[in-house]
Amino acid sequence: MTKVFIDGSEGTTGLRIRQRLEGRADVELLEIDPRLRKDTAARRELLNSAGVAILCLPDAAAQEAVSLVENPRTVVLDASTAHRTAPGWQYGFAELGPEFRAGIASGRRVANPGCHASGFIALARPLVQAGLMPAGYPAVCHSVTGYSGGGKKMIAQYEAQDRPALLDSPRQYALGQTHKHQAEMQVYAGLDYAPVFNPIVADFYAGMAVSLPLVTRLLRGPADPERVREIYREFYRDQPLVRVAEADDPRWLADGFAAANALCGSDGMVLCVTGNRERIQTIALFDNLGKGASGAAVQNLNIIMGADEATGLVPLP
Numbered sequence: 076m077t078k079v080f081i082d083g084s085e086g087t088t089g090l091r092i093r094q095r096l097e098g099r100a101d102v103e104l105l106e107i108d109p110r111l112r113k114d115t116a117a118r119r120e121l122l123n124s125a126g127v128a129i130l131c132l133p134d135a136a137a138q139e140a141v142s143l144v145e146n147p148r149t150v151v152l153d154a155s156t157a158h159r160t161a162p163g164w165q166y167g168f169a170e171l172g173p174e175f176r177a178g179i180a181s182g183r184r185v186a187n188p189g190c191h192a193s194g195f196i197a198l199a200r201p202l203v204q205a206g207l208m209p210a211g212y213p214a215v216c217h218s219v220t221g222y223s224g225g226g227k228k229m230i231a232q233y234e235a236q237d238r239p240a241l242l243d244s245p246r247q248y249a250l251g252q253t254h255k256h257q258a259e260m261q262v263y264a265g266l267d268y269a270p271v272f273n274p275i276v277a278d279f280y281a282g283m284a285v286s287l288p289l290v291t292r293l294l295r296g297p298a299d300p301e302r303v304r305e306i307y308r309e310f311y312r313d314q315p316l317v318r319v320a321e322a323d324d325p326r327w328l329a330d331g332f333a334a335a336n337a338l339c340g341s342d343g344m345v346l347c348v349t350g351n352r353e354r355i356q357t358i359a360l361f362d363n364l365g366k367g368a369s370g371a372a373v374q375n376l377n378i379i380m381g382a383d384e385a386t387g388l389v390p391l392p
């Protein structure tokens with residue numbers, strides 16, 4: 076049995092992780108007195124008593140928590156942005172390659188991916204590795220997410236009875252092009268430059284549609300949607316939590332629409348490819364609280380523990 080301490084279990088991500096772990100016979104959840112949630116000594120004791128410490132904290136607090144871990148046997152799984160491109164940290168996206176899964180299994184410091192970044196990297200990395208997308212490609216990423224991705228404060232804003240009318244409309248944000256996910260998007264996609272990033276939050280609770288448009292004349296060699304689809308099929312072969320949709324699959328591309336909440340409640344990801352020989356649209360559909368956050372963390376925990384990595388997760392429909 077693995078002892079697990081969730082530091083920051085009161086937030087949206089921490090609560091979802093806890094729900095997935097409660098009742099598992101192979102996990103013992105270490106508890107902290109609610110009155111001591113911010114007590115450094117109490118947190119230090121639990122962090123060092125855990126086999127795996129899961130950090131669901133703001134970046135600065137996550138860095139502080141890591142500094143409190145003195146037990147060399149404690150594995151730290153950080154859900155914040157603080158360590159995703161830091162030296163000595165393994166990026167926790169197992170489907171990106173066997174070296175990623177092995178690194179998660181053997182590493183002592185694992186960084187959970189960002190939600191927007193997960194979709195973009197899942198779309199871009201296979202194309203770069205296949206040689207179709209040049210590393211210098213001027214990538215653009217559009218991402219529509221449910222408001223739960225903003226945490227408790229944003230959830231309260233959207234669900235308030237007297238909320239402002241502006242929340243009725245989709246809202247673009249990170250307008251200064253300095254979103255904290257862009258660094259990992261560039262590094263793990265294998266690009267020379269960070270993508271131009273256009274995240275949008277809309278009035279639905281959970282789900283994401285992350286898209287990477289492609290202009291075929293800027294790619295290396297001829298390309299059409301089926302060629303891109305085949306690259307994805309080969310890259311994600313035998314990955315149960317990532318699926319490549321067929322061109323006419325009505326579950327994901329119904330009546331010419333791709334719904335951002337199509338995978339709400341699931342811990343998997345579906346990749347769709349549309350377009351033509353001149354312009355191709357690639358789309359990753361998943362739940363920002365599932366494969367984009369808590370589900371990914373539990374998958375990484377399972378790999379760290381040596382358990383089946385889908386244990387406790389909601390499979391793709």
